[in-house]
Amino acid sequence: MKVLRLGSLFFRIHLGAMLITLLAIAVMVKLGFWQIDRGQEKQMIIDRYTAAETYSQITLENLVDLASAPDERVSLRARFHPEYVFYIDNQIYQGRAGYQVLALASNASLGEILIPVNLGWIPAGQNRTDLPNVDVPSGTVEVFGRVRVPAESPFILQAQEFVANTWPLRIQYPELAKMREQLNLPLADFMVLQSPEAEIGFVREWPVVVMTPHRHYAYAVQWFGLALAAFIIFLVASRHKPKRTGKDSK
Structure with missing residues (x-):
């Protein structure tokens, strides 16, 4: 255990607790960035869905291209x-x-x-x-x-x-x-x-995305907030008030 001084504040650092906290923070930050990436992917899907306005005929020539053209x-x-x-x-x-x-x-x-x-x-x-x-x-x-x-x-x-x-x-x-x-x-x-507009078929409701980009961004904020909270809790729990010597008390 090591005592660290930052200005007028003292912290007693426990190596094991510090490693666990840093690992937890790293995981939560990674999850936050993952949610941001997912939100950007969902936005791309929505943009691609909106951009496709006209119907193209399926032909033997465009079968390969359509396999890489979702929506x-x-x-x-x-x-x-x-x-x-x-x-x-x-x-x-x-x-x-x-x-x-x-x-x-x-x-x-x-x-x-x-x-x-x-x-x-x-x-x-x-x-x-x-x-x-x-x-x-x-x-x-x-x-x-x-x-x-x-x-x-x-x-x-x-x-x-x-x-x-x-x-x-x-x-x-x-x-x-x-x-x-x-x-x-x-x-x-x-x-x-x-298409739901077609006369043939059964119940057809095709959501563009299951979760909206804003929901992913909200989850990212939550993960980043949890990471910050973990860091603050670690600092508060590690704060150390050194004993005052007789000389200091005079």
Whole structure:
């Protein structure tokens, strides 16, 4: 233990307590900057979403570009394949559990490429072993909405295995690359969130971001405030009042 003097103040520094405090401060400051980075990312998403004002036609030539253009507005005259329907599990809407219905659409100009289209949310039945029945739109329909590029390595509790002979197929997350490989389906590298304005589909409410940039910035301020509080508490707890000698008391 070491006594440190700063002007007229004395502090008794305990090395272990100091290291723990510095570590805690470093972690909280890092979390604060992480929240700032997340806020900036969310703002970029919002700006990108707002900037995409017109619909572009999905073509064989722009398939690769669209895979790196999330939130782009796209449209396609296509036919759905009712034999290929995915139910994305554990989707909550207004407090009720259900699924998001992912169907596959094709267009003659795209060759064999299938476009995954999220048609929206449906409620789950009383018994999870029985999947609800849905009517996938038939004939040629207009698909239009936003490009969504699912994460390649999502956080899921258990690795997914796709069995091709069990349709409709319940999945935890649309891992397109894995679905393409295991099911031997020529899927595009992105999917389309069917617009709420479209006549076909189910319940469709697609939030741009789950948490706004200002909320992230508020959390950053809280983390920085906690770091400052930890430093102040350490200083107060370490403050030492030396004993006055008889000579000093005269």
